[in-house]
Amino acid sequence: MEQLLVVGKIVAPHGVRGEVRVIPLTDFPERFSKLKSVFLDDGSTLDIEYAKTHNQGITIKFSGLNDRNDIEHLRGKLLKIAKKDAVKLPKGEYYTFEIIGLKVYDDAGQYIGKITEVLKTGSNDVYVAEQEDKRQVLIPALKKVVTNIDIEGGQMTVKLQEEWE
Template identity: 55%
Template sequence: MKKERIIVGQIGAPHGVKGEVRVTPQTDFPERFERLKTVYVGEGSTLTISRVRYHKQFVILKFDGLDDRDQVELLKNKLISIDKKDLMPLPDGRYYIFDIVGLEVYDLSGARLGKISEVLHTGSNDVYVVEREAEQPLLVPALKQVVHKIDLSAGRMTVELQEEWD
């Protein structure tokens, strides 16, 4: 079962004395905060965003009803999450990592290779870690010539493995 809420940031220290907090974004789309009305903080408390601005690498948020430093100090280190329905749309052929993890992986002949347990960020391209029974994990580069098809509704990825280097 996939998570229904997605983490998009972590609250840090208060910013000033009027109830604003610094948020370290954990998203490729920090501008998403401008489109959000409410977010989940910590274990599910819902807070309404009244103002969004940016300072250095932080998103500065002001929540309705939290108007001083002491009130927002209690939020420090809590995670901010959103419902899946509030995710930013991705271009065709792009996927969120949480959608990739858990996919069953098959080769072109239909043989099951395993299940994706993790996505590694290598700099040049991502690498899918495919867990296999009684074998070492298989590392599959996230390249168009290797990954032929991703079918999220079927929970399946089809890949063409490159021959071993001689």
């Protein structure tokens, strides 16, 4: 099965005509107005009749679900899209899901570890690489530190702190 990305969470029914309130869990909430369908955790698909911005969230009407009783069971469900439908990022920018799992090497080719987490610090992200002995190496996501990211090849090259100038 293809990889799915979470883009929102249904928080509650909205009104009595089958609409739901959704909290966007994406940097691109405008995507909802263009979506034709979404996946749920169980793999089922819901077709979207319309979606509109409402306060800090999104209101969605799913096709065939026309009253509050039809949608009550959807409360708390995550909405997902296929990875292939993700918004294309500019060159040199990556989604967190693309970074996690990359093998990290220093610029001499020495294996450092595997990215297990991306910390959002505000100023810049920090990649957490876990070494074979389970120790963690923190790598700031800065151009002077991360010299190459090869998503297809599954690896990242970094310049270690001792080498920074």
